[in-house]
Amino acid sequence: MKKTGFLYDDRYLQHDTGPYHPEAPDRLSAIFSGLERAGLLSKLIRLEACMAEMKWIEAVHDKQYIERFKSVCQSGTNSFECEDNQLCYQTYDIARLAVGGVLNASRQVMDGVLDNVFCAVRPPGHHAEADRSMGFCYFNNIAIAARYIQSEWGIQRIGIMDFDVHHGNGTQSIFESDPTVFYYSIHEHPSFAFPGTGRAFEKGSGDGIGFTRNYPVLPGQGDDEYISIMDTDFTPLMDQYAPEVMLVSAGFDAHVDDDMSGISLTTDGFTYVMERIVDIANKHSGGRIISVLEGGYSLKRLPELVNNHIEILLRD
Amino acid sequence: MFVSRSMTQKVVTISKDADIIEAKELMEQHQIRHLPVIEPDGLLIGMITDRDLRSALPATFFKTENPAEKMPVVPSIKVKEIMTQNLVTLSPMDTIQDALLLIQKTLVGALPVVDNKGNLKGIVSVRDLLRAFINVLGIGQPGTLLGILVEEKIGQLKKIVDIITEEKISFGSVLVARYWEEGKRAVFPYLLTNNVVTVKKKLRDNGYTLLDPMEWYLDQLPKTEPKNAATS
Numbered sequence: 001m002k003k004t005g006f007l008y009d010d011r012y013l014q015h016d017t018g019p020y021h022p023e024a025p026d027r028l029s030a031i032f033s034g035l036e037r038a039g040l041l042s043k044l045i046r047l048e049a050c051m052a053e054m055k056w057i058e059a060v061h062d063k064q065y066i067e068r069f070k071s072v073c074q075s076g077t078n079s080f081e082c083e084d085n086q087l088c089y090q091t092y093d094i095a096r097l098a099v100g101g102v103l104n105a106s107r108q109v110m111d112g113v114l115d116n117v118f119c120a121v122r123p124p125g126h127h128a129e130a131d132r133s134m135g136f137c138y139f140n141n142i143a144i145a146a147r148y149i150q151s152e153w154g155i156q157r158i159g160i161m162d163f164d165v166h167h168g169n170g171t172q173s174i175f176e177s178d179p180t181v182f183y184y185s186i187h188e189h190p191s192f193a194f195p196g197t198g199r200a201f202e203k204g205s206g207d208g209i210g211f212t213r214n215y216p217v218l219p220g221q222g223d224d225e226y227i228s229i230m231d232t233d234f235t236p237l238m239d240q241y242a243p244e245v246m247l248v249s250a251g252f253d254a255h256v257d258d259d260m261s262g263i264s265l266t267t268d269g270f271t272y273v274m275e276r277i278v279d280i281a282n283k284h285s286g287g288r289i290i291s292v293l294e295g296g297y298s299l300k301r302l303p304e305l306v307n308n309h310i311e312i313l314l315r316d
Numbered sequence: 317m318f319v320s321r322s323m324t325q326k327v328v329t330i331s332k333d334a335d336i337i338e339a340k341e342l343m344e345q346h347q348i349r350h351l352p353v354i355e356p357d358g359l360l361i362g363m364i365t366d367r368d369l370r371s372a373l374p375a376t377f378f379k380t381e382n383p384a385e386k387m388p389v390v391p392s393i394k395v396k397e398i399m400t401q402n403l404v405t406l407s408p409m410d411t412i413q414d415a416l417l418l419i420q421k422t423l424v425g426a427l428p429v430v431d432n433k434g435n436l437k438g439i440v441s442v443r444d445l446l447r448a449f450i451n452v453l454g455i456g457q458p459g460t461l462l463g464i465l466v467e468e469k470i471g472q473l474k475k476i477v478d479i480i481t482e483e484k485i486s487f488g489s490v491l492v493a494r495y496w497e498e499g500k501r502a503v504f505p506y507l508l509t510n511n512v513v514t515v516k517k518k519l520r521d522n523g524y525t526l527l528d529p530m531e532w533y534l535d536q537l538p539k540t541e542p543k544n545a546a547t548s
Binding site: 020021022082083084127134135136166169191192193194195196197218219220259260262297 | 460484510517532
């Protein structure tokens with residue numbers, strides 16, 4: 001059994017998005033009790049939230065943007081930049097706790113204390129750009145983790161696999177000209193789904209051309225398409241890139257029962273995707289995987305999907 | 317919607333007495349394919365396109381890496397010898413729709429815009445129209461497109477707009493397209509949100525049919541053959 005970390009903190013429930021919002025605290029509660037029920041919690045090494053140092057957040061986000069976000073929260077307003085982004089007084093601090101938790105988890109993996117880790121954090125991050133919040137995201141947790149790992153461990157090749165059903169426009173924009181981070185995303189085709197980016201012709205810019213890969217999937221497609229993408233595209237590309245660590249933007253909203261998308265992936269499909277990511281990490285990255293929760297809104301399916309995700313991480 | 321607002325105003329032009337090699341260099345330098353030919357006072361007298369150049373210059377001229385080496389073998393040709401003179405033009409107060417239909421009809425890639433004295437004011441190319449329609453579609457902003465099937469009768473759109481507005485969702489655009497079933501229309505609201513779960517449910521609860529995204533279309537004719545279609 002692998003030494004798998006699990007980041008979770010009750011404080012992540014304090015980010016209040018109001019009634020009727022899909023990105024609700026219930027998501028994390030459902031994940032936590034699902035792990036408890038399945039008897040998985042005792043197999044995991046528990047990590048708690050901690051405050052991120054500002055210098056790491058500033059390594060990705062503009063100072064003025066951070067200030068804007070902070071003052072909106074403290075003013076008591078309940079949305080930021082767009083009605084989608086519902087927040088509360090505590091959101092700024094909770095977002096910093098999410099980043100801090102992910103950075104601490106990254107440190108434990110990079111230092112070899114853990115083999116891999118799953119970070120059950122809120123708010124999510126992959127839509128957040130350097131100077132713009134979007135799609136329920138404020139600080140780009142995974143992008144900040146990648147910058148942290150680059151700078152503290154001098155890692156030259158970081159792989160980010162984003163299987164959230166929505167394109168991670170934030171992560172892509174942050175690393176599009178950086179060949180030391182390979183951003184790979186499978187998502188519902190942008191002509192049918194939020195946020196309208198992630199078209200196949202978006203391949204990076206400048207020195208980063210060829211280090212961004214977008215694989216849009218049409219509505220109604222599911223396991224067969226994902227299996228084929230993982231086998232014929234993801235695996236050969238990652239074999240070529242040979243990432244020294246794998247970061248995963250783990251969104252569970254491509255599930256057939258998740259109303260946020262038109263994609264029909266089953267739990268078995270998610271298993272296939274994650275197993276191939278683990279294969280790449282075992283082959284090239286010494287097994288190092290830092291997986292961070294993004295979307296996934298079906299409270300009925302989330303526990304099953306996360307339990308499954310964690311069982312794959314635990315497997316030798 | 318007037319072409320004066322969407323046209324390129326700083327037009328790269330050429331004089332009728334210039335050599336066509338100069339025209340080719342100007343096109344390459346500015347990455348354009350149309351050069352209006354004007355008199356010193358701004359009067360539009362013709363147009364020269366990259367296709368005109370390709371017809372006038374030997375094929376080898378385009379393949380060589382250093383065109384200067386080939387210069388001596390290319391006879392000097394003046395712009396006025398190969399330019400198109402009877403031009404289809406737009407006026408600044410023509411609309412984008414005029415430009416679209418005219419480009420479709422004339423099969424040209426760009427139309428010059430002239431004032432009532434015939435002086436060049438701008439140029440509208442397919443690229444300018446694309447930019448305008450990317451804007452109209454709203455796809456430069458993050459959002460989600462829905463496809464809703466409605467009866468073709470008054471008041472349908474209002475109910476849809478009301479439901480979406482109740483959810484405090486902003487519109488990026490709304491398109492209404494013909495649908496292949498008689499008496500039906502397809503409405504495509506582009507919503508500036510990631511959060512469409514509730515609004516989709518409300519639309520269904522109000523009796524609307526959400527179209528299967530794989531059946532969406534913006535540019536096809538009805539699937540069924542018209543009843544009086546000729547058979548062959």
